[in-house]
Amino acid sequence: MDNLKKLLPYWFFVFTIGFGWFILAPVIPELIAHLSATLSEIVLILSVYGYTMAIIGLIAGVLSAKFTVKSSIYLAMLFSIAGLFIRIFATDYTEFLILSIIAASAYPFSLAPVGSIAESMDRKKSATITGLSIGSLFLGMSSGALLGPYIYLAFSLTGIMAFPAILTIIASLWLFVYLPQYPKKYRGKSLKGSFKPGMIKNWYIGLSMASISILFGDIAATALGFHFTGTFLLKLSGVMGGVEFLGSAMGALILPFILERYHMIRSGTVMTGLVSFIFAGILLYSLVYTNIASMITASFFIFGFFGNAFWVLALNSIINYVDDPARAGFATSMYSVATNVGVAIIPVVLSGYFISITSSIYGIIPAVAIVLVAFIISPTLLAGKSTNVKEVSAEAE
Numbered sequence: 343m344d345n346l347k348k349l350l351p352y353w354f355f356v357f358t359i360g361f362g363w364f365i366l367a368p369v370i371p372e373l374i375a376h377l378s379a380t381l382s383e384i385v386l387i388l389s390v391y392g393y394t395m396a397i398i399g400l401i402a403g404v405l406s407a408k409f410t411v412k413s414s415i416y417l418a419m420l421f422s423i424a425g426l427f428i429r430i431f432a433t434d435y436t437e438f439l440i441l442s443i444i445a446a447s448a449y450p451f452s453l454a455p456v457g458s459i460a461e462s463m464d465r466k467k468s469a470t471i472t473g474l475s476i477g478s479l480f481l482g483m484s485s486g487a488l489l490g491p492y493i494y495l496a497f498s499l500t501g502i503m504a505f506p507a508i509l510t511i512i513a514s515l516w517l518f519v520y521l522p523q524y525p526k527k528y529r530g531k532s533l534k535g536s537f538k539p540g541m542i543k544n545w546y547i548g549l550s551m552a553s554i555s556i557l558f559g560d561i562a563a564t565a566l567g568f569h570f571t572g573t574f575l576l577k578l579s580g581v582m583g584g585v586e587f588l589g590s591a592m593g594a595l596i597l598p599f600i601l602e603r604y605h606m607i608r609s610g611t612v613m614t615g616l617v618s619f620i621f622a623g624i625l626l627y628s629l630v631y632t633n634i635a636s637m638i639t640a641s642f643f644i645f646g647f648f649g650n651a652f653w654v655l656a657l658n659s660i661i662n663y664v665d666d667p668a669r670a671g672f673a674t675s676m677y678s679v680a681t682n683v684g685v686a687i688i689p690v691v692l693s694g695y696f697i698s699i700t701s702s703i704y705g706i707i708p709a710v711a712i713v714l715v716a717f718i719i720s721p722t723l724l725a726g727k728s729t730n731v732k733e734v735s736a737e738a739e
Contacts, residue, residue: 348523349463349471351516352452353478355419358513359448360482362426362506363391367583368490369502376499377435387439389686391446392556395454396682398447402454403675411458411671412521414451419514422448426507430500448510453479454678457661458671462524469607469658473598476654477591480646484587537676538663543719547615547656548677549684550716551649554622554709555590557689558642559583561696561705562629568699569633578635582642589646597651598658607655608725614652615720621645622713630702652716653681655723662724688712 366373366388373384406414425445432438456475460468486506493501563579570578593614601610625641628634660677661670695705 346464346467346471348520349459349474351513351520352415352459353474355415355422355510355513355517356452356475356478357482357485358506358510359418359422359452360479360484361486361509362422362445362482363388363449363486364483364583364587365486365490365493365502365506367487369494369499372494372499377438379435383435383439387442390439390443391449392682392685394443394446395450395678396686398450399454399675399679399682400672402451403672405451406454406458406671406675410524411462412524414454414671415517415521418448418451419517421445421451422510423507423514426503426510430503430507450675450678454671454675456657456671457664457674459524460658461661461670467602468661469598469602469655472658472661473594473596473651473654476650476657477594477596479591480587480594480650481591484584484591487587488584537673540724541660541663541673541676543722544656544660545677545680546719547716547723548653548681549688550712551618551653551656552681553684553688554713555586555646555649556685557692557709558625558629558645559586560689560693562642564693565629565696565702566638568630570635581639585639586642586646589643590650593647593649593651594654597648598654601655607658608721608723611652611655611659611723611725612717612720614648614655615717617648618645618652619710619713619717621648623710626702626706626709630696630699630706652720656720659723659725 366384370381370384373379373387374381377384402414402417405417421444425441425443425448429438429441429445432441453475456472457468459475460471463471490502493505497504559582562582563575566575566579566582597610597614601607621641621644625638625645628637628641632638657674657677660673664670664673692705692709696702
């Protein structure tokens with residue numbers, strides 16, 4: 343319990359990363375005017391978080407494995423404070439982009455080695471710790487998306503920039519106090535054994551769920567435009583992103599804890615995979631072919647709730663392939679990298695089909711098929727330590 347209390351400042355810090363990331367989404371038109379940029383240039387700023395995870399994720403994993411996870415988190419704090427605070431004073435697009443990349447670098451350094459944090463803090467509650475860590479990020483993303491417009495109305499773009507910077511400074515100071523108390527002892531410094539072929543199944547699930555989730559966010563405004571117009575369309579589009587992220591946060595925060603507490607990790611993984619598949623189909627159908635706003639909103643929330651829990655359980659399953667916290671951090675880093683490579687490719691390829699109701703079917707079929715395959719392989723994921731890992735752990739002890 344003491345170790346879990348020590349994680350509170352870490353979870354708050356992760357929350358601030360998500361908050362600073364998606365607080366920009368509701369004010370894209372204002373940023374375009376302020377920075378004299380194009381829509382694609384501003385969207386790139388929102389996308390750099392995914393790119394930094396794909397590029398830096400493995401570096402963060404190696405750092406936490408060769409030294410300690412604290413070294414990675416210290417860098418995350420430095421990058422987040424520097425990027426978000428100095429960005430307040432950026433005067434042109436290039437400066438804003440560079441500082442956004444610096445701030446986004448906190449994402450991989452804080453979350454890529456989450457396996458090390460979960461394993462070193464409390465191995466028996468690794469799924470809960472992983473879920474709370476990822477859930478904190480999505481809760482921050484949802485809060486940023488939902489509160490961003492109100493902060494802008496009250497404090498203009500300066501407030502949009504300053505608010506997450508202040509939060510990350512507060513979170514970093516709190517975390518700085520507790521970080522020296524994080525566990526130092528790891529059983530090994532070698533990365534040998536961090537990869538097992540079975541992990542590829544987990545990678546696919548992570549890749550598929552993250553990619554399809556981002557796809558839904560990308561196509562929401564366009565698809566809603568098939569049936570809605572004007573102010574209602576703008577408000578509904580904003581709500582969808584916030585609702586999906588809120589569902590993702592709650593799913594990650596609640597389900598892994600319940601499933602781990604009642605020893606239902608394996609059945610829970612299959613269940614979340616099944617519900618994700620069902621509601622991927624329902625969401626796409628309702629979004630493209632109906633004008634029932636309540637059903638679309640509910641589908642966004644339910645898919646986010648079960649889909650992100652499925653993603654977290656697949657991430658936590660990775661830990662079962664390795665025998666110590668150092669390797670666990672590198673293993674989960676590989677998972678995060680694979681996930682974000684998918685995010686960089688699949689939504690870009692499929693979103694182009696959702697320009698009309700007629701062509702949408704060519705995006706719907708592969709999207710649903712991707713989630714179906716993830717559900718089919720869900721029963722094969724490790725729900726506990728493999729025999730070889732247990733033997734290695736016993737020898738180490």
